[in-house]
Amino acid sequence: MSSNTAPDRIDAVIFDCDGTLVDSETLSAKVALDMLAEHGVVLDYEDMLARNRGRQFARIVDELRAAYPHAVADDFIEDFRTRTLHTFRQHLQPIAGAVALVEALHLPMCVASNAPRAKIEACLEITGMLSHFQDRIVSAYEVGAWKPDPALVLAACALFDLPPERCLLVEDSVAGVEAGIAAGVHVLAYRIDTPGTHWPSDRVRLIDDLADVLTRVAA
Known part of the structure; x- marks a missing residue:
């Protein structure tokens, strides 16, 4: 413009x-998808990437928990932060x-x-x-x-x-x-x-x- x-x-x-x-967004999306897949929830990568971009992560987790309560435990955010940091140190x-x-x-x-x-x-x-x-x-x-x-x-x-x-x-x-x-x-x-x-x-x-x-x- x-x-x-x-x-x-x-x-x-x-x-x-x-x-x-x-x-980092591509790596974070993959970590979230892997965590959900461990509980039998398979989501589209592009959808997860778009869902994550520019939004408060707690709200994203609330949406996922509402849709898939069995796959999103109370410690989901803490576990996600730990896993993404490990992934970042290897691949970011x-x-x-x-x-x-x-x-x-x-x-x-x-x-x-x-x-x-x-x-x-x-x-x-x-x-x-x-x-x-x-x-x-x-x-x-x-x-x-x-x-x-x-x-x-x-x-x-x-x-x-x-x-x-x-x-x-x-x-x-x-x-x-x-x-x-x-x-x-x-x-x-x-x-x-x-x-x-x-x-x-x-x-x-x-x-x-x-x-x-x-x-x-x-x-």
Whole structure:
């Protein structure tokens, strides 16, 4: 999407984590499917992947428990976190171009994610990006709000002491983009295919390559 007006100046960048910086969503979906399959529940991989993207995990588990109560025990989330961390340590990779981007970006940046801080830090550490963010991590579990609620994005803006219109959010989920729009930040929607969705062109641009982030902040 493009605008006829000159882009506003960007002074800080907010990254989502899962699916934007690290390729964790595919691994997480497979872990969840394996856990359900152990109890005789076989679900479609693409459906599970879509179900997970950009949503609060506790709500996903509530939906699964309502549909398959015999397969979702009280310790499902704890078991899932343990298994995914083990899987991440073996197989997690950064999204193509993510490491080069955070190394090249000379603006303040942070991560704002629906995930717990421990998971965010583990993913960034495993993929070699944690040092670029240090303590600049905003977790929905600490804010008490999950995307598409804009509070998480606004908390990230507050971390920089900047108004939303001076911040850029890089997101791979519809919920994240909607949170960014509601918060008033500029948004780069990374590899989101949403036929029929009309986002404001002065706030949202679609990108297929993380290198486009550098182009946007230099505009």
